[in-house]
Amino acid sequence: MTVLAxxxxxxxxxxxxxxxxxxxxxxxxxxxxxxxxNRRKGSEAGVCAMALAEAKALTITAxxxxxxxxxADQILNCNGxxxxxxxxxxxARGQLRMLRGQTHELATAVCVARDANVIWHEIQRPRLxxxxxxxxxxDGYIENLSRDDMAAVGAYRIEGxxxxxxxxxxxxxxxxxGLPLMPLLExxxxxxxxxx
Amino acid sequence: MTVLAxxxxxxxxxxxxxxxxxxxxxxxxxxxxxxxxNRRKGSEAGVCAMALAEAKALTITAxxxxxxxxxADQILNCNGxxxxxxxxxxxARGQLRMLRGQTHELATAVCVARDANVIWHEIQRPRLxxxxxxxxxxDGYIENLSRDDMAAVGAYRIEGxxxxxxxxxxxxxxxxxGLPLMPLLExxxxxxxxxx
Numbered sequence: 001m002t003v004l005a006x007x008x009x010x011x012x013x014x015x016x017x018x019x020x021x022x023x024x025x026x027x028x029x030x031x032x033x034x035x036x037x038n039r040r041k042g043s044e045a046g047v048c049a050m051a052l053a054e055a056k057a058l059t060i061t062a063x064x065x066x067x068x069x070x071x072a073d074q075i076l077n078c079n080g081x082x083x084x085x086x087x088x089x090x091x092a093r094g095q096l097r098m099l100r101g102q103t104h105e106l107a108t109a110v111c112v113a114r115d116a117n118v119i120w121h122e123i124q125r126p127r128l129x130x131x132x133x134x135x136x137x138x139d140g141y142i143e144n145l146s147r148d149d150m151a152a153v154g155a156y157r158i159e160g161x162x163x164x165x166x167x168x169x170x171x172x173x174x175x176x177x178g179l180p181l182m183p184l185l186e187x188x189x190x191x192x193x194x195x196x
Numbered sequence: 197m198t199v200l201a202x203x204x205x206x207x208x209x210x211x212x213x214x215x216x217x218x219x220x221x222x223x224x225x226x227x228x229x230x231x232x233x234n235r236r237k238g239s240e241a242g243v244c245a246m247a248l249a250e251a252k253a254l255t256i257t258a259x260x261x262x263x264x265x266x267x268a269d270q271i272l273n274c275n276g277x278x279x280x281x282x283x284x285x286x287x288a289r290g291q292l293r294m295l296r297g298q299t300h301e302l303a304t305a306v307c308v309a310r311d312a313n314v315i316w317h318e319i320q321r322p323r324l325x326x327x328x329x330x331x332x333x334x335d336g337y338i339e340n341l342s343r344d345d346m347a348a349v350g351a352y353r354i355e356g357x358x359x360x361x362x363x364x365x366x367x368x369x370x371x372x373x374g375l376p377l378m379p380l381l382e383x384x385x386x387x388x389x390x391x392x
Contacts, residue, residue, distance in 0.1 A: 017355060018357060018359045018360060019340075019356075019357035019360060133392065134392050137392060140391055144215075159213060160214070161213075163370075163377060163381065164381060166378065167378075169378070173369035174359075181359060182359065182362065182363075185359065185360060194360065195332060195333040196329065196330050196332075196333060
């Protein structure tokens with residue numbers, strides 16, 4: 001059994017749907033401090049996402065000896081500005097106004113740790129371009145925001161109504177949802193965790 | 197309200213999740229005859245998929261005057277061989293043996309018709325490469341085939357365990373699931389069916 005060091009329901013669902021049995025054991029880490037440190041250092045978003053993913057995985061390996069622990073994180077980077085999950089509807093509206101008509105990157109990191117060591121990691125950087133939607137469209141979108149939408153950076157999920165925000169999507173669908181699934185599956189096969 | 201001229205639960209779900217209200221009114225057409233005709237003509241798979249999509253949409257426009265009717269179809273083309281939905285588990289096993297280690301194309305067509313005219317269409321051709329999985333893996337996969345898997349050409353759904361079959365996926369995720377969703381949304385916005 002593999003452990004997922006993340007609270008994300010989407011990531012757990014991605015793994016379960018792919019036939020991978022994981023238990024969730026969310027790690028509590030100080031994301032704000034790690035992000036602030038990486039901003040001061042001038043790290044690119046992918047490096048910071050990986051630092052967060054590794055911190056999550058390493059935090060809980062001690063509780064799961066000789067077990068593979070998956071850590072993951074994602075940072076939305078739009079022209080150098082990094083977005084967090086929206087605090088409320090007004091914040092969601094502000095994020096979407098900022099993203100409108102622009103291309104942003106979803107720096108998505110996944111790692112696997114065992115017994116205090118990171119033994120594998122991968123970063124993917126899908127790029128998404130929002131169309132120049134109208135304020136009327138935005139009002140309707142904000143009015144119908146779900147709890148799941150609010151739990152996503154950028155306040156969108158492309159597997160839902162969020163797809164209407166976009167004019168162009170480049171990169172792996174699973175990475176956009178928060179987990180570079182195919183390279184992770186390949187690693188797990190190599191470890192004998194999945195049938196070859 | 198838009199009408200979907202397809203039985204596919206996946207296509208209806210894709211549209212509903214994206215916030216598009218559609219009613220389903222599946223068209224009965226002679227797929228075998230259309231495919232045989234296109235094979236004799238030497239059509240490429242995308243052209244034949246479009247012929248099927250248009251035949252479906254046009255068949256039911258008479259029942260829905262002044263209404264947009266969406267038709268869609270998909271053909272799996274592996275080195276010139278076109279696969280249909282598997283008849284049974286043995287057929288599914290045979291299809292997966294043929295696809296193993298190969299790259300295939302999912303020629304995916306969508307069109308919109310109104311009052312006996314096709315007013316818009318689009319073809320996408322995602323390419324998927326299956327890894328060289330073992331017979332043991334294949335046995336386990338076939339053992340756990342679901343009804344939904346059996347309803348798919350190639351006996352896989354990448355949104356489920358089917359993702360474990362692949363080493364490389366190129367092209368739009370929604371097209372792989374059976375519907376080039378983003379260009380369709382753009383067309384529907386242009387028609388005033390969706391907010392701009």
